Amino acid sequence: MSSHAQISHTVNRRRVAAATIIGTTVEWYDFFIYANAVALVFTKQFFDPAGGSVGQLVAFASIGLSFLFRPLGAFLAGHYGDKIGRRAMLVATLLMMGIATALIGLLPTYAQIGVAAPILLLLLRVLQGISAGGEWGGAVLMAVEHADPKRRGLAGSFPQLGVPLGMLLASGVMALMSGVISPGAAFAEWGWRVPFLLSIVLVGVGYWVRRSVDESPVFQEIAETKQQTKLPIVQLLKRYWYLVLLGALVFAGNNAPGYMTTGGFITKYATKDLKLDQTDVLVAVAVGSAFWFIFTLLSGWLADKIGRVRTYQIGFVCSAIAVFLIFPIMSSGGVGMLYLALFLFSIGLGLTYGPQAALYSEMFPASVRFSGVSISYALGAILGGAFAPLIAQAILDQTKSTTGISVYLFVVVVVGFLAVSVIRDRQGINLSIKNEAEQAKGATIFEKSGARKGQDSQG
Incomplete structure (x- = not known):
C-alpha cells in the first residue's frame, strides 16, 4: 500500500471513529433522557391516575416496554443491513430516534388530554x-x-462510548434545566421538555456526520461479489442460534446492573428514598457516566492486550462485588458517598461493555453478522435491562430493603460470566466474506476452532 493510500485509510478510520461516537451519543442521549424524566416527572405528568408507588412502577414499566420492541428493530436493521448496507441503517435509525424524542417534548400531559397522553407517550x-x-x-x-x-x-469500544456519553449528556442537560434554567415548579411545568426538543439539533449533527463516512469494507466486498444472503435472519437462527443465546446472556450480565443508573432507578432511589437534592443527584449520575466512559475506553484497549473474554471475566468479577456495595455506600452518607458508589459501580460496567463490539463481530460469519450482533444485543437488553428498574422497585416495595436487589443483580452477573467463558476468543480472525468458512466454525470452546489467531489481513 502506498503512503498516500495509507494516509487516506487512516483518515477514513478516524472519520468512522468520530461518526460512531457522535452518532451513538446522540442516539443514547435521546434514549436516556426518557429514563431521567421517568424518575423525576413522568409519574405525575403522564401516569397520575395510578398514583403513588403504583404510578412509579407503571412509569418504570414504560422504560421496559421499549426493550420488547428492540428485537423488531434488530430484525429489520439486521435483515436490511446484511442486504443493502450498514450505513443506510445507521442513518435511518438515527432519524427515527430523533423524531420520536422531539415529539415526546411536544406531548400534552394527562391533565390536558387525559388517557391519550400516556398512550401517545408509550x-x-x-x-x-x-x-x-x-x-x-x-x-x-x-x-x-x-x-x-x-x-x-479499541475501535469497537468507540461506539460503546456513546452510551456513557449519552447518559452524561442527558443527565447534564437535565441537571442544568432542573437546577439553573427552570428550577422547582418550572421544571415540572416546561423545563423537562427542553432536553427532548434539543434532540432535533443533535440529530442534525449526527445525520451529517454519519452520511460522511464510507460503507463498511466487508459489506462493500459482499455487495461486489453478490454474496448477500437472501434471508439472513433465517440462516442465523437455523445455524447460529446458540451464539445468539450466548451473546444475549453476556449482555444481560452487563445490562441489568447498567440499567440501575441508565434506567433511572438510582436517580429515583437517591432523590425519593434517600431524600438527596435532585440536581445534586443528576450531577452525580453525570459524573458516574464519565467514570463509565473511562473504564469502557480502558477495556477496549485491554481487549486488544489480554483478549476479549479475559477482560469480560475481570469486569464481571468487579460487578459481582459492586452490586453488594453500591446501596450500603449510597445509604451511609450524602452526595459524596453517592459519587463513590457510582465510581465503584462503573468499573465493572465499563470492563464488560468496551469489548462487546469486537467479541460479537468475531463470533458471527460475515453474511449474517449484522443480524447476529443486533439480535444478540436486543435479546440481551430484554433479559437484562428491560425490566431491571421495575424489578428493583418491586423488590424494594415488597422487602423494604435493597439486599434482594443486590442478590438479583449478582445472579444475572454470574450468568453473564458463565456465558462469556463458553465463547472462544477469536481475536485476529479475518472478517472478510472470503473467510466465511473459517468464521462459521469454532466460536465456542466446545467446537473445533476454524480460525487461526493473527491471520487477518483485512481492514
Whole structure:
C-alpha cells in the first residue's frame, strides 16, 4: 500500500471513529433522557391516575416496554443491513430516534388530554425501542469492520462510548434545566421538555456526520461479489442460534446492573428514598457516566492486550462485588458517598461493555453478522435491562430493603460470566466474506476452532 493510500485509510478510520461516537451519543442521549424524566416527572405528568408507588412502577414499566420492541428493530436493521448496507441503517435509525424524542417534548400531559397522553407517550417510546434495537449493530460493525485487525477491541469500544456519553449528556442537560434554567415548579411545568426538543439539533449533527463516512469494507466486498444472503435472519437462527443465546446472556450480565443508573432507578432511589437534592443527584449520575466512559475506553484497549473474554471475566468479577456495595455506600452518607458508589459501580460496567463490539463481530460469519450482533444485543437488553428498574422497585416495595436487589443483580452477573467463558476468543480472525468458512466454525470452546489467531489481513 502506498503512503498516500495509507494516509487516506487512516483518515477514513478516524472519520468512522468520530461518526460512531457522535452518532451513538446522540442516539443514547435521546434514549436516556426518557429514563431521567421517568424518575423525576413522568409519574405525575403522564401516569397520575395510578398514583403513588403504583404510578412509579407503571412509569418504570414504560422504560421496559421499549426493550420488547428492540428485537423488531434488530430484525429489520439486521435483515436490511446484511442486504443493502450498514450505513443506510445507521442513518435511518438515527432519524427515527430523533423524531420520536422531539415529539415526546411536544406531548400534552394527562391533565390536558387525559388517557391519550400516556398512550401517545408509550407509542413514541416503542419507536425509540425499535430504533435502539437496530442502531447498535450498524454502529459497531462500521467501527470494527473498518478497523486495523490488531486494534479491533479499541475501535469497537468507540461506539460503546456513546452510551456513557449519552447518559452524561442527558443527565447534564437535565441537571442544568432542573437546577439553573427552570428550577422547582418550572421544571415540572416546561423545563423537562427542553432536553427532548434539543434532540432535533443533535440529530442534525449526527445525520451529517454519519452520511460522511464510507460503507463498511466487508459489506462493500459482499455487495461486489453478490454474496448477500437472501434471508439472513433465517440462516442465523437455523445455524447460529446458540451464539445468539450466548451473546444475549453476556449482555444481560452487563445490562441489568447498567440499567440501575441508565434506567433511572438510582436517580429515583437517591432523590425519593434517600431524600438527596435532585440536581445534586443528576450531577452525580453525570459524573458516574464519565467514570463509565473511562473504564469502557480502558477495556477496549485491554481487549486488544489480554483478549476479549479475559477482560469480560475481570469486569464481571468487579460487578459481582459492586452490586453488594453500591446501596450500603449510597445509604451511609450524602452526595459524596453517592459519587463513590457510582465510581465503584462503573468499573465493572465499563470492563464488560468496551469489548462487546469486537467479541460479537468475531463470533458471527460475515453474511449474517449484522443480524447476529443486533439480535444478540436486543435479546440481551430484554433479559437484562428491560425490566431491571421495575424489578428493583418491586423488590424494594415488597422487602423494604435493597439486599434482594443486590442478590438479583449478582445472579444475572454470574450468568453473564458463565456465558462469556463458553465463547472462544477469536481475536485476529479475518472478517472478510472470503473467510466465511473459517468464521462459521469454532466460536465456542466446545467446537473445533476454524480460525487461526493473527491471520487477518483485512481492514
